Amino acid sequence: MVRLAFGDKVMMVIIYIFLAFLAFVTFYPFWNGLVISFNSGSDTAMGGVTFWPRDFTLENYGIVFQDNRLLNGFKISVLRTVIGTISSILVTSIFAYGMTKRELIGRKYYMIMCIVTMYFGGGLIPTFMLVRGLGLMDSFWVFIIPGLVSVWNMIIFRTFFNGLPSGLEESAKIDGCGNWGIFFKIILPLSGPVIATLSLFTAVSHWNEWFLPSIYINNENLLPIQTMLRQILNSNIMSEQMSNLDSASQAVLSRMQSVTSKSLSMATMMVATLPIIMVYPFVQKHFVKGVLVGSLKE
Amino acid sequence: MAQISVEQKPVPKRKKESLLLRFAKQWDIQLMVLPALALVFVFSYIPMYGILMAFQDFNIFKGMGDSPWAGFKHFEMFFESPEFMTVMRNTIVISLLKFLIGFPAPILLALMLNEVRHMFFKRLVQTVSYLPHFLSWVIVSGFAISLLSTDNGTVNILLQKLNLIEEPINFLSLPEYFWGILVTTGVWKEIGFSSIVYLAAVAGVDPHMYEAADMDGASKFRQIFTITLPSIMPVVVIFMILAIGNLLTAGFEDILLLAKNPVLREVSDVIDTYVYRIGIENSRFSYATAVGLFKAVISVMLLTIANLIARKSGNSLW
Numbered sequence: 001m002v003r004l005a006f007g008d009k010v011m012m013v014i015i016y017i018f019l020a021f022l023a024f025v026t027f028y029p030f031w032n033g034l035v036i037s038f039n040s041g042s043d044t045a046m047g048g049v050t051f052w053p054r055d056f057t058l059e060n061y062g063i064v065f066q067d068n069r070l071l072n073g074f075k076i077s078v079l080r081t082v083i084g085t086i087s088s089i090l091v092t093s094i095f096a097y098g099m100t101k102r103e104l105i106g107r108k109y110y111m112i113m114c115i116v117t118m119y120f121g122g123g124l125i126p127t128f129m130l131v132r133g134l135g136l137m138d139s140f141w142v143f144i145i146p147g148l149v150s151v152w153n154m155i156i157f158r159t160f161f162n163g164l165p166s167g168l169e170e171s172a173k174i175d176g177c178g179n180w181g182i183f184f185k186i187i188l189p190l191s192g193p194v195i196a197t198l199s200l201f202t203a204v205s206h207w208n209e210w211f212l213p214s215i216y217i218n219n220e221n222l223l224p225i226q227t228m229l230r231q232i233l234n235s236n237i238m239s240e241q242m243s244n245l246d247s248a249s250q251a252v253l254s255r256m257q258s259v260t261s262k263s264l265s266m267a268t269m270m271v272a273t274l275p276i277i278m279v280y281p282f283v284q285k286h287f288v289k290g291v292l293v294g295s296l297k298e
Numbered sequence: 299m300a301q302i303s304v305e306q307k308p309v310p311k312r313k314k315e316s317l318l319l320r321f322a323k324q325w326d327i328q329l330m331v332l333p334a335l336a337l338v339f340v341f342s343y344i345p346m347y348g349i350l351m352a353f354q355d356f357n358i359f360k361g362m363g364d365s366p367w368a369g370f371k372h373f374e375m376f377f378e379s380p381e382f383m384t385v386m387r388n389t390i391v392i393s394l395l396k397f398l399i400g401f402p403a404p405i406l407l408a409l410m411l412n413e414v415r416h417m418f419f420k421r422l423v424q425t426v427s428y429l430p431h432f433l434s435w436v437i438v439s440g441f442a443i444s445l446l447s448t449d450n451g452t453v454n455i456l457l458q459k460l461n462l463i464e465e466p467i468n469f470l471s472l473p474e475y476f477w478g479i480l481v482t483t484g485v486w487k488e489i490g491f492s493s494i495v496y497l498a499a500v501a502g503v504d505p506h507m508y509e510a511a512d513m514d515g516a517s518k519f520r521q522i523f524t525i526t527l528p529s530i531m532p533v534v535v536i537f538m539i540l541a542i543g544n545l546l547t548a549g550f551e552d553i554l555l556l557a558k559n560p561v562l563r564e565v566s567d568v569i570d571t572y573v574y575r576i577g578i579e580n581s582r583f584s585y586a587t588a589v590g591l592f593k594a595v596i597s598v599m600l601l602t603i604a605n606l607i608a609r610k611s612g613n614s615l616w
Binding site: 005007008011012015016018019020022023025026027028029030032033036044045046047048049050091092094095097098099101103104105110113114117119120121122123124125126127128129130134145146148149151154178179180183204207208209210211215226227229230233234262265266269272273276277280281284287288 | 344
């Protein structure tokens with residue numbers, strides 16, 4: 001290895017210090033949130049809880065897991081993520097496969113129709129009126145149907161399918177396989193990496209999305225966990241009360257003086273983050289590839 | 299074939315039939331794309347038609363067909379409204395701040411990561427810094443609220459320990475801190491993830507160039523500016539074009555979640571949040587649509603101009 005000049009040594013030291021600082025600053029909010037969620041609320045309120053729980057307790061999580069509304073929100077989020085991801089990936093990949101066919105009549109116009117939507121859209125209000133007009137207000141399907149087709153993902157799928165060897169398709173055709181058969185028996189099984197990547201991104205955006213339910217859903221039983229969490233954090237600021245919990249939890253809460261809204265909202269946040277943290281280490285390789293696939297298209 | 303070409307007249311008709319026939323024959327692949335295109339039509343094109351609301355006095359009970367036309371009334375109302383200056387100023391200042399700090403930050407990070415030779419350390423920094431991208435803004439705002447709270451938030455504790463402040467500062471209800479908080483949380487969330495693309499571009503630089511520079515005695519620091527940066531410039535330009543097209547998108551989720559205190563409205567209201575507040579919360583549909591359209595038109599113009607400039611330098615988007 002080439003020996004570094006003095007100036008470069010200084011630069012390397014600065015880089016290492018900066019990167020270590022960045023890693024710390026990124027990690028600390030998680031850690032502090034986790035610590036607060038495991039620390040008794042009344043103790044947290046005295047201050048100074050930073051790196052380690054001082055008064056360890058599971059009470060905060062106890063409340064969260066007893067609250068039927070939060071559990072229901074969790075269930076809605078899981079349902080939405082699973083159904084939304086599978087259906088969107090399926091519809092979009094079938095769409096993309098059709099678009100790879102040279103003989104498809106109208107292919108050029110179909111493509112233009114898709115690309116226009118990437119640069120121009122109706123905006124918030126006309127979309128809101130449309131959803132309202134379609135009767136999707138206060139319906140679970142408002143989470144699923146508008147996101148069934150993703151033009152962006154379609155283009156990525158299409159690029160991937162175009163890169164597959166065409167000989168496979170032809171031999172299947174000779175064996176009497178139709179286009180749908182080829183798609184399900186040959187194309188899909190070969191598309192593992194791209195399906196994994198796009199599913200990951202779709203699932204994460206479903207899990208994290210909180211805004212649409214806040215305008216389209218009034219029925220509390222249909223609110224996903226992120227939207228409920230927002231309400232809890234809101235009430236946390238406005239008035240230090242936990243009116244967002246159901247009555248059973250409020251009764252439990254009144255007996256447990258040590259739980260505060262801060263410790264409770266931290267525990268809820270940790271529960272809402274947990275699925276992401278859990279899958280994160282396993283998917284890291286995929287998403288790095290996925291970003292690159294996406295950016296190559298740009 | 300020869301027979302038909304002798305008869306002149308039926309030719310166009312035959313062609314038309316054959317198109318239909320060909321279409322019918324490929325019903326299986328048309329069936330793959332038409333349902334999806336119908337969804338694209340419904341969820342993207344019908345709202346585009348709905349933009350006409352901006353030129354109406356839209357009445358929710360009458361619907362678009364029967365609502366009276368109003369011309370440019372709503373646009374004029376927006377330009378003359380007292381909020382116009384505030385909203386435009388906030389939009390431009392916030393997005394410029396985000397652009398000036400948030401755009402170079404991941405490039406800088408990628409350049410730094412590229413110099414790190416300890417693979418474990420490099421991977422650790424990458425793993426940690428990519429993570430916030432996958433969190434929802436609700437969670438990120440929750441962290442920010444917790445860390446910045448007067449009630450023993452870490453930031454206040456730290457500043458007090460360092461004797462920089464006497465009393466805890468209520469950061470999230472003081473207008474002067476808001477832009478800083480917004481930009482910081484944005485960079486915190488996306489710096490790592492946005493650096494992936496640049497890191498890949500940096501990895502694609504021909505190593506021979508560095509060897510040659512080493513022999514010529516160029517320092518590592520010098521090599522960053524004379525080799526690495528120029529090599530990744532095409533990628534940088536493409537992302538810059540996209541960023542310029544989004545210049546009027548100053549933020550939405552982050553602002554809605556962090557600026558809950560109405561005191562902050564004078565510094566936090568941007569076009570998108572204004573459209574949301576006026577349109578959804580106050581139900582002034584036509585007015586809000588007009589404001590949204592105003593933004594969309596300017597954005598498309600900005601994107602086109604940015605692309606024109608980039609095309610001259612040979613790095614255009616299309």
